[in-house]
Amino acid sequence: MDAAVHTGASPLTSVSELRSFVRQTVEKTPVTDIHTHLYPPDSPQLLFGIDELLSYHYLIAEALRVSDLPYETFWELPRRKQADFIWATLFVNRSPVSEACRGVLTTLAGLGLDVSRRDLEGYRTALADLSITEYVDRVLAVANVRYVVMTNDPFDPTERAYWLSAGRGARDPRFLAALRLDPLLLAWPRVVPQLVVAGYRVRTGETGLDAQTLGEIRRFLADWIERLEPVYLAVSLPPEFAYPDHSGKEEAIRTQLIEEAVLPSARQYGLPLALMIGVKRQVNPALRVAGDGVGKAAISAVEHLCASFPENKFMVTMLSRENQHELAVVARKFRNLLPFGCWWFLNNPSLVTEITRMRMELLGTSFVPQHSDARVLDQLIYKWAHARAIIAEVLSHQYELLLATGWQPTRSEVERDVEALLGGYFWEFTGRRPGADRQDAR
Numbered sequence: 001m002d003a004a005v006h007t008g009a010s011p012l013t014s015v016s017e018l019r020s021f022v023r024q025t026v027e028k029t030p031v032t033d034i035h036t037h038l039y040p041p042d043s044p045q046l047l048f049g050i051d052e053l054l055s056y057h058y059l060i061a062e063a064l065r066v067s068d069l070p071y072e073t074f075w076e077l078p079r080r081k082q083a084d085f086i087w088a089t090l091f092v093n094r095s096p097v098s099e100a101c102r103g104v105l106t107t108l109a110g111l112g113l114d115v116s117r118r119d120l121e122g123y124r125t126a127l128a129d130l131s132i133t134e135y136v137d138r139v140l141a142v143a144n145v146r147y148v149v150m151t152n153d154p155f156d157p158t159e160r161a162y163w164l165s166a167g168r169g170a171r172d173p174r175f176l177a178a179l180r181l182d183p184l185l186l187a188w189p190r191v192v193p194q195l196v197v198a199g200y201r202v203r204t205g206e207t208g209l210d211a212q213t214l215g216e217i218r219r220f221l222a223d224w225i226e227r228l229e230p231v232y233l234a235v236s237l238p239p240e241f242a243y244p245d246h247s248g249k250e251e252a253i254r255t256q257l258i259e260e261a262v263l264p265s266a267r268q269y270g271l272p273l274a275l276m277i278g279v280k281r282q283v284n285p286a287l288r289v290a291g292d293g294v295g296k297a298a299i300s301a302v303e304h305l306c307a308s309f310p311e312n313k314f315m316v317t318m319l320s321r322e323n324q325h326e327l328a329v330v331a332r333k334f335r336n337l338l339p340f341g342c343w344w345f346l347n348n349p350s351l352v353t354e355i356t357r358m359r360m361e362l363l364g365t366s367f368v369p370q371h372s373d374a375r376v377l378d379q380l381i382y383k384w385a386h387a388r389a390i391i392a393e394v395l396s397h398q399y400e401l402l403l404a405t406g407w408q409p410t411r412s413e414v415e416r417d418v419e420a421l422l423g424g425y426f427w428e429f430t431g432r433r434p435g436a437d438r439q440d441a442r
């Protein structure tokens, strides 16, 4: 066969040829980013630019840790001054060797800025002439991100106003919704007044939720599913989360909400429920958005949900490193379970490599290796550059082991596997085609 002519069916026979092709394929394959805190260009909540990059809560925690600046003094600073403080503390007075610091530098380089100049003022003005739409187009192109799944909380006043505003323009098809249910499942009594004001006839329920209340919650969910057209429902949960849990009134109501409202609605609309388990909210309240911690959770909750509701689909990410192996093992047991991402404190190359290798060894390509969790638009550039490097490395390593047996992956098989890992398997799991409207997709 002419060496210069490579068809999809042509096998990759050498390690160097294979590694090079895998790296190219991972770079060129657009990704579906299945969990972010980003918003469309027309949303007032979309964050972008160097000052927001530097004021990412990961960097706030790292900077305040090595400073004696009182927390409240920091919070009273304007954004730009916060960014100045973080730049001086983590980039000038120390080397930016942490993952979140390196991410800022990868992002600046990805935007074509000269990082060797260390010119914060220059970085602030470099892209000032771009409109927000041009900025979004530029970042999505550099990061090679095809779809961004947002986090949409109907109990958040700004979010509600945006989605209820009649004047809102056409939706940007690249920004997909996820209906986030933390207040409903974690703060039920507090959301009752909001639901009543919005016209849902619900009662707090001293001895559990009555049929009318459950029916009205399902109507609330249906209204927001119809409005947002989410690709999944989601909730973040503490390490203590158990299912079923009747240990107290609050836990019993949460169990009832899951069983008799959220999961029936998810089934009715064919939507997965994403469980993000293991976050200890506000271990240091003085750090505010940067104040959350991590705890090992009980994998039995995931086992019980997957076993009890075989007609529901569950996407699960867990925050503790110690939960990762057992999550992958449970995924081997339940085809309605999709493990996803190296979430938050796990999104560091040493752990992403360990977790992604372990998942591929146990699950093949039937998992979602990463989501960005980006809060600032520009972060997509570093989150995906860093993730792609590891995904390419792990996949190449596995293919190399196959080569050693005599198995020769073909180019089209590598392209198929990479497409699966960067969103294809997620879409297959959800049973939807990206961008298809609801009727087609069911």
Ligand code: HDL
Pocket (backbone or CB within 6 Å): 037, 151, 236, 276, 289, 292, 343, 344, 373, 375
């Ligand atoms: O609850 C979540 O979705 C978490 O991702 C939090 O938003 C967290 O603050 C975060 O941004 N992690 O990356």
Ligand code: ZN
Pocket (backbone or CB within 6 Å): 035, 036, 037, 151, 373
């Ligand atoms: Zn998140």
